[in-house]
Amino acid sequence: MKKAVIYASTTGNTEAMANAVAEGVKSCGAELLMSTASDANVSDVLACDVIILGSPAMGDEVLEDSMEEFYTNLEGGLSGKKVAVFGSYDWGDGQWLRTWVERLSASGATVVNGEGLKVQLAPDEAALAECKSLGETA
Template identity: 65%
Template sequence: MKKAVVYTSTTGNTEAMAKAVAVGVQSSGAELVFGTPGTVSADEVLSCDVIILGSPAMGDEEVEEEMEGFYTSIEAGLSGKKVAVFGSYDWGDGQWLRSWTERIAAAGAAVVSKDGLAGHLEPDAECTAQCESLGKTA
């Protein structure tokens, strides 16, 4: 089993979540591909059995621009893949993750968590545990 964790982070909160997800992936025994859109390729990510994407909420609850571009580059290859999303926010109610999971489902992927995993600001112990669980079970 091979799992990718790809994220963008503007304040470090989503990065902390991504690192916790990676801990869960490693504890599951899966091979891990880990990085940001600038450090991993679309082909490398699409070769994975599970793809876990992270983005903070930006603007009017939207996926961060660099992650949006990366997601668009892999979207056509998601059919039949198992995909999960996560991210941090300061305001709003998680709409960016719900919208993102709808797009993922429309691309033919199996969405791991319908609403995604949202963490408010810096991940606390509960959020970190949820991130690790996501990496382990996705």
């Protein structure tokens, strides 16, 4: 099994989450493709069995710009794919993740982690454990 972990991060919080997700992917024996959204290749990501995407909430609870651009290019190929989402935020209630899950569902993807995994500001040890678990189980 091959899992992609693609993320954007502005302060390092979502990157810390992505690293913990990647640790979980490796610990379950899956092959890992990991990249930032700005460097990711859409074809390589779509070739994976599971796609795990991470983005911080920006502005009025929207995806970070490089993730929005990458996701827009990826969206048309997601039908039938297993996808999970995660990210960090400062204020708000997680609307950016709920909106992302709605977009994923509309594209035909199967979202494997409900409304997504969100962490306010920097992830603590419990949040990092959740991230690792996401990498193992997604």
